[in-house]
Amino acid sequence: xxxxxxxxxxxxxxxxxxxxxxxxxxxxxxxxxxxxxxxxxxxxxxxxxxxxxxxxxxxxxxxxxxxxxxxxxxxxxxxxxxxxxxxxxxxxxx
Numbered sequence: 001x002x003x004x005x006x007x008x009x010x011x012x013x014x015x016x017x018x019x020x021x022x023x024x025x026x027x028x029x030x031x032x033x034x035x036x037x038x039x040x041x042x043x044x045x046x047x048x049x050x051x052x053x054x055x056x057x058x059x060x061x062x063x064x065x066x067x068x069x070x071x072x073x074x075x076x077x078x079x080x081x082x083x084x085x086x087x088x089x090x091x092x093x094x
Contacts, residue, residue, distance in 0.1 A: 052085025 056079045062068060070078055079086055 050085040052083050052087065053079065054087040055089070056086055 056076050057072065062070075065082075066075055066078060076086070
C-alpha cells in the first residue's frame with residue numbers, strides 16, 4: 001500500500017501548471033441552444049430575440065445610423081424599420 005501523501009507534497013503538486021502536469025487543453029464546450037419555448041398552454045414555439053434601443057433622438061447617430069437629410073420628426077419611424085424594439089419613456093400627468 002503506498003504511503004500517504006503529506007500536505008506539503010500535495011501543495012507542491014498543486015502549484016504546477018497544467019502543462020507541467022501534462023494536462024492537455026480541451027476545447028470549450030458550446031452552451032446548449034434552446035430552439036423552442038413552452039407556452040402556458042403546453043405547446044412550443046420558436047424563441048425570439050429582439051434587439052432594440054432605449055430612445056431614438058441621439059445627435060451622434062445622424063450620419064452613422066440616420067440619413068443626414070432625415071428630419072428629426074421621422075427618426076422614430078426610420079428606427080422602427082431597422083430594429084425590432086424601441087423603448088419609449090413617457091409621463092402623463094393630469
